[in-house]
Amino acid sequence: MEKTSQKQIHLAKRPTGMPDNDTFGFKDAPVPEPKDGEVLVRTLYLSVDPYMRGRMQDTESYVEPFPLNEVIHGGVVGEIVQSNSTDFKRGDTIVGMLGWQEYSAVPAKAVRKIDPDTAPITTALGVLGMPGLTAYFGLLHIGQPQEGETVVVSGAAGAVGSIVGQIAKIKGARVVGIAGSDEKLQYLKQIGFDETINYKTDNVGQALKKACPNGVDVYFDNVGGEISDEVYSLLNKFARVPICGAISSYNKAGEDLGPRVQTKLIKSSALMKGFVVGDYSDRFEEGTRALGTWVKNGSLKYEETIVEGFDNIPEAFLGLFKGSNLGKQLVKVADPLYAKA
Incomplete structure (x- = not known):
């Protein structure tokens, strides 16, 4: 490898409200030399995810905030170009x-080898990676959908939501998906969702009542906000609500105020539980194996939105909050030099 310099993206400032281009700083840096026990990784594909918005704030959470003026971190698929590890x-x-x-x-233990012959390498950041595992454990461990039950998914055309809906169908449930464009609704129908709602053009409350005449047994919540307020009114007795995300509020400058949910939970004896995928880290092998089987036999389909070029990483990240992506949002940084594509 002859390249000696590289591009990096740092967190230049902590955003208030929606991040913008000033949030990110591009810098040139030397290509590092791996030490004993380390490997040098060339980035091929990079993941951008909504949770990263929370890490841009200097607030206490389940993961440390990104330090200012240092490289932002996230999921990466890459190839080993130099190894000082057996x-x-x-x-x-x-x-x-x-x-x-x-x-x-990085130390060799910081990365995991994947087999390009098993599935496209991008799936390690999507359906067979964090989003797929989030869907798998959040739905099956907390949601526990039963045959014939009604499952509602918000953010249904995203990397997590689209997988949630399909797993619910595998388990025999009836699935209603909420998304923000006719194109996304069409895609949800193609992958097996029974009913779809466009939250940008439909009256969500009325549409939900029509789509869920027997109420809601499981609500997989990716968005929070007013959409979720409408779903809570339809919860059946002993409903389950996995709380995966609240993307509608991530860029709000102040408090996200809304109707109180306690009375609705009491009346329905419903369970609402927040989670992060790391809660299930000791079971990742189980989840990856199940997801891989479903992908291989065709019962689980996935979509990827891929932006090309390192310089377009901020654009791809900001697009998450505009609903620009269908399925998993990735950035292609480079073609492999030695590895299979």
Whole structure:
């Protein structure tokens, strides 16, 4: 490898409200030299995810905030271009939580080898990665859908929501998806959703009552806000509500105020439980195996929106909050030098 310099993206300032281009700082840096026990990874694909918005705030959460003026980190699929570890060789394809940069030198234990012959390498950041595992454990461990029950999914055309709906169908449930464009609703129908609602053009409350005449047994909540307020009114006795995200409020400058949910939960004896995928880290092998089987036999389909070019990473990230992506949002940074595509 002859390249000696690389691009990096740092957190330049903490955003108030919606991030913008000033939130991100581009810098040039030397390509690092791996130490003993380390590998040098060339970034091929990079993941942008809504949870990263929370890490841009200097507030206490389930994960540390991004430091100012340092490289932002997220999911990366890359190839080993230099190895000082017996666990990897040049050309191996890996996945790990690495920096928004073209090259990373990290301990070998910080990355995991993936097999390009099993599935496209991008799936390690999507259906067979964090989003797929989030859908799997959130729905099956908390939601526990039963055959014939009604499952409602908000953010249904996203990387997590689209998988949630399909797993619910595999389990025999009736599935209603909420998304923000006719194109996304058409896609949801194609992958098996029974009913769809466009929250931008439909009266969500009325549409939900029509789509869920027997109420809601499981609500997988990716968005929070007014959409979720409408769903809570339809919860059946002993309904389950996995709380995965609240993207509608991530860029609000003040408090996200709305109707109180306690009375509705009491009346329905419903369970509402927040979670992060790391809660199930000791069961990731189980989840990956199940997801892989469903993908292989065709019962679980996935979509990816891929933006090309390192310089377009901020644009891809900001697009998450505009609903620009269908399925998993990725950025293609480079073609492999040695590994299979």
